[in-house]
Amino acid sequence: MDNVRFVRAKIPARTHGFAVKSCQPDGDFYTAVISEDLSDEAAYRAVLHEIEHVREDDFTSEYSVGEIENKMKVR
Numbered sequence: 356m357d358n359v360r361f362v363r364a365k366i367p368a369r370t371h372g373f374a375v376k377s378c379q380p381d382g383d384f385y386t387a388v389i390s391e392d393l394s395d396e397a398a399y400r401a402v403l404h405e406i407e408h409v410r411e412d413d414f415t416s417e418y419s420v421g422e423i424e425n426k427m428k429v430r
């Protein structure tokens with residue numbers, strides 16, 4: 356997954372991470388932001404969680420965010 360970049364940043368405490376999709380002329384690109392307040396283990400889980408969103412292409416899903424989060428394999 357060389358089209359995914361991970362960055363750590365200060366984000367709201369209840370949010371472990373999030374990802375956004377950018378459509379570029381040479382293909383899709385993803386940026387996942389992981390909370391800098393998480394422990395290394397929690398950050399690792401957050402990375403796996405965001406990778407799952409990319410793998411499932413949840414960014415174009417017809418389901419609500421709540422439904423998508425409920426089906427996630429990695430929490």
Ligand SMILES: [Zn+2]
Nearest residue numbers: 404408424427
């Ligand atoms: Zn999620």
